[in-house]
Amino acid sequence: MLVVSLLISHLSNAYRDKAIESERRAGEARLLQALAQLLSGALTHEHAAALIYDFMQSRVGVESTLFLVDRNERLHAIGKSAINQVELAAAQGIYASGVATGAVAELHADVATVLLPLGTATRRRGVLAVYVGGADERPEQTLLTAIAALLATAVERIHFVEVAQATELESASVRLRNSILAAISHDIRTPLTVLFGLADQIALGDASSESARALRDQAYRLHRMVDNLLDMARLKSGHVSLRRDWQAVPEIVAASVQSIAPVLAEHPLHLDWPADLPLLRVDALLMERVFCNLLENAAKYSPVGKPITVGADWDADSVRIHIDNAGAGFPPDRLPHVFGMFERGEAESVIPGVGMGLSICRTIVEAHGGSIEASNRSGGARVCISLPREPQPAVPAESEVGHV
Amino acid sequence: MSEAPLILLLEDEPEIRRFVRNAIEREGMRCHEAEGLQQGLAQCADAPPDLVILDLGLPDGSGLDFIREFRLWSQRPVLVLSARSAEQDKIAALDLGADDFLVKPFAVGELQARMRALLRRAERGVADSATCHFGDVKVDMARHEVTRAGLPVHLTALEFRLLAVLVANAGKVMTHRHLLREVWGPGHAEDSHYLRVYVGHLRQKLEADPALPRHLITEIGIGYRFVP
Numbered sequence: 303m304l305v306v307s308l309l310i311s312h313l314s315n316a317y318r319d320k321a322i323e324s325e326r327r328a329g330e331a332r333l334l335q336a337l338a339q340l341l342s343g344a345l346t347h348e349h350a351a352a353l354i355y356d357f358m359q360s361r362v363g364v365e366s367t368l369f370l371v372d373r374n375e376r377l378h379a380i381g382k383s384a385i386n387q388v389e390l391a392a393a394q395g396i397y398a399s400g401v402a403t404g405a406v407a408e409l410h411a412d413v414a415t416v417l418l419p420l421g422t423a424t425r426r427r428g429v430l431a432v433y434v435g436g437a438d439e440r441p442e443q444t445l446l447t448a449i450a451a452l453l454a455t456a457v458e459r460i461h462f463v464e465v466a467q468a469t470e471l472e473s474a475s476v477r478l479r480n481s482i483l484a485a486i487s488h489d490i491r492t493p494l495t496v497l498f499g500l501a502d503q504i505a506l507g508d509a510s511s512e513s514a515r516a517l518r519d520q521a522y523r524l525h526r527m528v529d530n531l532l533d534m535a536r537l538k539s540g541h542v543s544l545r546r547d548w549q550a551v552p553e554i555v556a557a558s559v560q561s562i563a564p565v566l567a568e569h570p571l572h573l574d575w576p577a578d579l580p581l582l583r584v585d586a587l588l589m590e591r592v593f594c595n596l597l598e599n600a601a602k603y604s605p606v607g608k609p610i611t612v613g614a615d616w617d618a619d620s621v622r623i624h625i626d627n628a629g630a631g632f633p634p635d636r637l638p639h640v641f642g643m644f645e646r647g648e649a650e651s652v653i654p655g656v657g658m659g660l661s662i663c664r665t666i667v668e669a670h671g672g673s674i675e676a677s678n679r680s681g682g683a684r685v686c687i688s689l690p691r692e693p694q695p696a697v698p699a700e701s702e703v704g705h706v
Numbered sequence: 707m708s709e710a711p712l713i714l715l716l717e718d719e720p721e722i723r724r725f726v727r728n729a730i731e732r733e734g735m736r737c738h739e740a741e742g743l744q745q746g747l748a749q750c751a752d753a754p755p756d757l758v759i760l761d762l763g764l765p766d767g768s769g770l771d772f773i774r775e776f777r778l779w780s781q782r783p784v785l786v787l788s789a790r791s792a793e794q795d796k797i798a799a800l801d802l803g804a805d806d807f808l809v810k811p812f813a814v815g816e817l818q819a820r821m822r823a824l825l826r827r828a829e830r831g832v833a834d835s836a837t838c839h840f841g842d843v844k845v846d847m848a849r850h851e852v853t854r855a856g857l858p859v860h861l862t863a864l865e866f867r868l869l870a871v872l873v874a875n876a877g878k879v880m881t882h883r884h885l886l887r888e889v890w891g892p893g894h895a896e897d898s899h900y901l902r903v904y905v906g907h908l909r910q911k912l913e914a915d916p917a918l919p920r921h922l923i924t925e926i927g928i929g930y931r932f933v934p
Contacts, residue, residue: 518813525811529790545927548899550906552917557926559918573917581902587793587927695899700862 330445333361337449341456345463350456351380354430362445364437369393370428370457377428393417393429400426418450420457427457490527493520522564526598530658533591534665544585544669548695551579551623554586555612558593565598568606569627574613580621580691588666595659596625596685604629604682616691620672624686631678640676663687711735711825714755716746716772717787718764726759729814733821743768747775755782757825759817760804762788762795770798777803783824787812793927800881800928807879807928823877838873840921840934843912845873852912859911864889868904869912872922872932881929905930 337357344350351368358366369377369390377394379385392409396417409415414435420428430450434440500517552575559566600610608628615622632640641664660676663685667674672689713730717723718741730737738753740746742764749755758776762769773784784804788796796807806820838845842855850866852859861869871888872880883895890900905924909916923931 521811532791548902550902553902553905553924554926556918557924560923561926571918575917581899587791590926695897697900697903700864 330442330448333445334448334452336361338452341452344456344460347380347457347460350453350460354453355381358432358449362437362441362449363439364441365433367431368428368453369397369431371397371426389415389431393431396429397426416446418446420450420454422454422458427454427461490524493524493527496520497524519564526562529591530595530662534658534662544588546583546585548581549584549586549589550581551575551614551621554584554589555593555623557586558590558597561590562594562598565601566610569601569604570607570609572609572611574611576614576616579614580616580694582621582689583692584670584689585666588669592663592666592687593625595663596687599659599685600625600627600629600683603627608682619691620688621691622686622688624684626679626682626684628682631683632676634678637676637678641674660685709736711756712753713737713821714746714749714758715739716742716758716760716764716769718742718761722761722787725814726817729817730759730821733818735821742766743772743775746772750776750780754780756828757782757821758784759821760784760786760799762786762792762799762807770795770802773799773802773804781828783828785820785824796928797881797883800879801883805878827877838876838934840932841912841914843921845869847873854912861908861911865904865907865911868901869908872930873934876932876934879925879929879931885929901930 337354340353340357341350344353347370354368355366358364367382367385367389368380370380371377375397377390377397379390389409392407396407396419401419401421407417409417409431412435413433416432416434418430418432419426420430430453432441432446434446497517497520500513500520503513504517552573555573559571597610597612604610604627610628611626613624613626641660664674667687667689670689672687674688675686677684677686713735715723715726715730715737717726717739723739727737727739738749738755740749743766746758746760758772760769760772764772769786773786776782776784783806784799786796786799786804786807787810788799788807790809799807805824808817808820836846836848838847843859844853846852847870852861852866852869867889868885871885882898882901885901886894886897889904890897894900905922906916909919909922913919913922921933923933925931
């Protein structure tokens with residue numbers, strides 16, 4: 303009887319111990335599950351550190367420090383200012399030893415500390431220091447290593463999020479550069495191909511003046527394109543210092559017309575200037591570039607023989623100059639983007655030229671504190687520039703001026 | 707001039723030298739070439755040129771030095787070649803005594819026309835005629851009278867003075883500073899708004915289409931040029 307009762311009592315104790323053990327393991331599992339869930343929301347290392355510190359303190363009853371490695375394989379404590387140098391050195395040692403997971407080291411400092419390496423299949427990421435000496439009940443080793451494993455995975459995930467973001471940024475800028483290069487390459491290649499072909503033809507003996515003229519026209523087109531490209535590169539590099547001086551808009555426009563006369567040859571030009579249009583303090587050469595581009599655009603997108611009209615109006619605050627053509631107008635869905643880089647109304651280059659002319663116009667006009675707008679009117683497109691009007695400089699009446 | 711005019715070409719790019727020489731010789735003129743400042747000055751010593759074509763973009767930046775040196779002993783015309791955006795260089799060249807400029811790339815025809823105009827002006831010398839005709843305008847420099855299609859045009863004293871300076875330097879680019887100093891005086895070299903207003907008045911009074919002038923031409927960022 304005694305034996306049976308002893309046996310039963312022993313068995314119940316064993317079952318009870320097992321039940322307690324299961325209970326403990328289930329508790330651990332719940333803890334780890336909670337930790338996994340917490341860490342899944344962390345997007346930065348700092349956030350992960352804050353989460354683990356809080357978790358260890360509230361759920362495991364211990365303080366901790368997360369050390370992560372930098373590009374030079376040096377460990378840094380995350381979210382902690384005062385670091386124990388001995389502890390850091392020990393952590394660095396653990397990290398350097400190459401052990402990734404599982405093993406644990408003990409540091410017998412003021413507070414008994416466990417150092418847990420954090421690593422995954424790919425590589426080691428850092429070390430978690432857990433100050434077990436400060437706990438009421440020392441956490442189980444298995445729990446600590448399981449926590450370290452979860453933390454290592456989270457750290458790795460965050461690392462890859464950062465890599466992905468950096469890659470995305472870089473690839474956006476690479477995409478822009480590539481699209482610039484592609485546009486340039488395509489748009490410059492066309493006149494270059496024609497140039498080469500014509501020149502080759504002439505070299506082989508077919509020296510008709512028609513070929514020569516065509517050659518010259520292509521070279522001119524290429525020259526205008528390169529001018530635009532250079533201006534754009536200069537403007538985008540941030541080195542634009544405006545050489546402002548008092549200028550008369552009609553004079554700048556006349557200079558632009560002179561400059562691109564061949565392009566405007568097939569379009570009658572109507573210039574409609576109001577009397578007493580105020581002088582503007584602008585950079586003459588840059589504004590000439592603006593009008594060259596706008597006039598060239600107006601000519602490009604309107605049928606031969608149709609007029610181009612330039613006019614202006616003004617009030618106390620601003621002077622507005624518009625350029626109208628009699629073409630199909632801007633495609634309505636592209637209107638908001640007309641001044642973006644490499645914008646073209648038609649997808650394929652039936653009409654030659656890198657789509658930079660309007661973009662340069664906007665950059666220059668805005669650098670002067672002005673604005674530029676594109677719109678469609680019945681019968682064609684309009685581009686309107688608005689520039690701030692400044693108080694006019696005095697020109698003395700003649701009887702006042704001294705003579706030389 | 708008994709012999710064909712001698713042009714000195716100061717240019718470091720061999721390909722440019724080739725086609726400019728070609729353009730010069732097709733005009734029946736002679737051409738000496740130099741690649742830089744020293745060579746250019748040596749050529750001048752050997753054979754004084756009737757006209758100099760000078761690339762402002764010479765690698766050692768010596769284009770302006772050449773003009774300075776040349777102007778110490780010669781008033782013969784100097785035509786500079788330069789890039790579009792180098793307007794400060796062009797202004798400096800003109801102020802040092804260059805007469806005209808061409809922006810690269812330039813048409814051969816344009817180059818030849820400018821050379822001819824500059825040589826003609828040089829031959830005419832200081833003894834200019836007292837009257838000047840352009841469009842339907844006649845300017846009597848001595849009497850300070852201007853008529854258009856036979857009818858008198860009223861110009862203020864300064865308007866006339868400005869017109870006179872431009873006409874006296876027909877074909878030549880006059881920088882803003884030069885015009886302001888000549889017409890308004892040395893203290894007014896920065897008052898470019900005077901020029902905008904006054905050139906505007908002259909165009910209104912004398913040009914068939916003031917908005918697209920044919921005689922009172924703007925050289926944007928540089929100055930003005932009168933073309934008869």
